[in-house]
Amino acid sequence: MLGVRGSTPAPGSAFTRYGGNTSCVAVLPGDGDAPALVLDAGTGLRGLGGLLGDAAFHGSIVLTHLHWDHVQGLPFCPALDRPDARVDLYLPSPRPLETLTRVMSPPHFPITPDGLGGAWRFLTSASRTIEGFDVTVAEISHKGGVTLGVRVERDGRSVAYLPDHCPQAGCEAAAELAAGVDLLLHDGQFLPGEQAMADAYGHATTADAAAFAARCGVRRLVLTHHAPTRTDDALDVLAKEFEVAREGDVLVP
Numbered sequence: 001m002l003g004v005r006g007s008t009p010a011p012g013s014a015f016t017r018y019g020g021n022t023s024c025v026a027v028l029p030g031d032g033d034a035p036a037l038v039l040d041a042g043t044g045l046r047g048l049g050g051l052l053g054d055a056a057f058h059g060s061i062v063l064t065h066l067h068w069d070h071v072q073g074l075p076f077c078p079a080l081d082r083p084d085a086r087v088d089l090y091l092p093s094p095r096p097l098e099t100l101t102r103v104m105s106p107p108h109f110p111i112t113p114d115g116l117g118g119a120w121r122f123l124t125s126a127s128r129t130i131e132g133f134d135v136t137v138a139e140i141s142h143k144g145g146v147t148l149g150v151r152v153e154r155d156g157r158s159v160a161y162l163p164d165h166c167p168q169a170g171c172e173a174a175a176e177l178a179a180g181v182d183l184l185l186h187d188g189q190f191l192p193g194e195q196a197m198a199d200a201y202g203h204a205t206t207a208d209a210a211a212f213a214a215r216c217g218v219r220r221l222v223l224t225h226h227a228p229t230r231t232d233d234a235l236d237v238l239a240k241e242f243e244v245a246r247e248g249d250v251l252v253p
Contacts, residue, residue, distance in 0.1 A: 002026055003044020004245040006163070006189045006203075006225035007069055014231040019044075019247025022069035023163050023225060025185065026051055027133065027152055028250070036131040039150055039161050040064055041089075044247065045073025048080075056085040056118065060130045062137070063091050064163060065147040066103060075109065075116065085118030090125045092139070092146045097122040138177055141169035143202030149177045157253040159183045160218075163225040166202045167212040178216040182253035185245065186213065188223025188238075206242055222251060 003021035010020035022042030026035040034052050036059030038045070048057060057079040063070060074080070080087055093099035097113060100122065105112045113122065125148055127136045133154045140149040142164040149162040158181040165174055165187045178184050190198035192207045204212070206223060213221040224245035226235060235244055245251075 001044075001224070001245050001247055001249040001251065002038075002047045003040075003042045003073070004224045004226055004247050005042075005069070005228055006187070008228045009043050009069075010226075010228040010230075014233070017232040017246070018226065018235050018244070020228075021047070021247060022072065023064075024048075024073060025161060027159070029132065030155070036060065037062070037133055037135075037152070039152075040070045040163065041073045041077075042069050042071070043073045043076070045077045045080075047247075048077055052079050055079070056082050058086040060088040060090065062125065062130065062135060062150055063089070063148075064150060064161070065092060065142065065145055066099065067144065067164070068103070070163075071100070071103060074113070075104065075111065081117045083117050085120075087116075087118060088121045088123055088130075089113075090123050090130070092125045092137075092148050094124055096124055136177060138173040140174040140177070141166045141171040141202065143200075149174050151177045151181065157182050159185065159253050161185045163187050164202070165204055165212075166199065167204050167208040168199055169202075175212075175216055178212070178218055180217045181219065183220045183222065183251060184213050184216070184218040185222050185224050185251075187225045188242070188244070189225050189227045191238075206238065210242065220253070 003024035021044035024044030025039040027037040136151040187204040
């Protein structure tokens with residue numbers, strides 16, 4: 001786990017143990033090789049270089065959606081922005097480069113996406129084999145544009161990644177992505193007492209996530225996309241009831 005926060009980074013001493021970077025997951029191949037598949041590109045993406053040593057990234061990034069907390073790391077990861085990098089970036093848009101340029105271009109940012117170093121391809125998301133993994137994507141319930149859930153399978157193991165999802169909306173596609181997975185990384189941004197806010201923003205409460213996981217027959221649920229105000233001490237309390245993602249965790253399905 002390279003980034004476990006939602007909405008905005010959470011800097012400061014109250015957020016050091018669980019981490020303050022926004023959504024990013026490196027999928028490790030399990031054979032000792034460097035990661036070649038990354039899910040989302042929040043500020044946690046900056047930590048990818050620590051898994052690569054001095055090497056450039058050669059691989060693919062699959063974005064669930066284009067909210068700022070899922071794309072802000074793209075121009076700030078040196079392993080991606082160098083002449084010998086090779087990056088396939090999958091976006092939930094029929095015009096991926098044009099769509100990403102809307103959030104990454106002057107005057108909002110100094111360069112456009114095609115100004116990044118290396119060989120980049122901007123591709124429309126679809127279910128396919130990516131970097132040796134079987135990747136299934138489907139649109140799920142979240143507020144503010146198309147949002148995808150992702151299922152990754154390889155060698156009989158499966159992970160579903162739904163960091164922004166409103167289970168209360170009853171999205172069948174989300175349930176199909178998560179059905180029977182070994183590991184579900186799911187939105188847990190709000191507490192049960194914050195249900196109205198979760199519904200308004202298209203997110204999940206911890207109770208929503210647990211009920212969804214149970215309905216889908218998930219073997220292991222890990223909550224992520226923590227609220228930026230949820231301190232380490234508050235997450236310690238939550239961890240007595242649920243497994244909660246921590247920056248730097250290596251989760252084995």
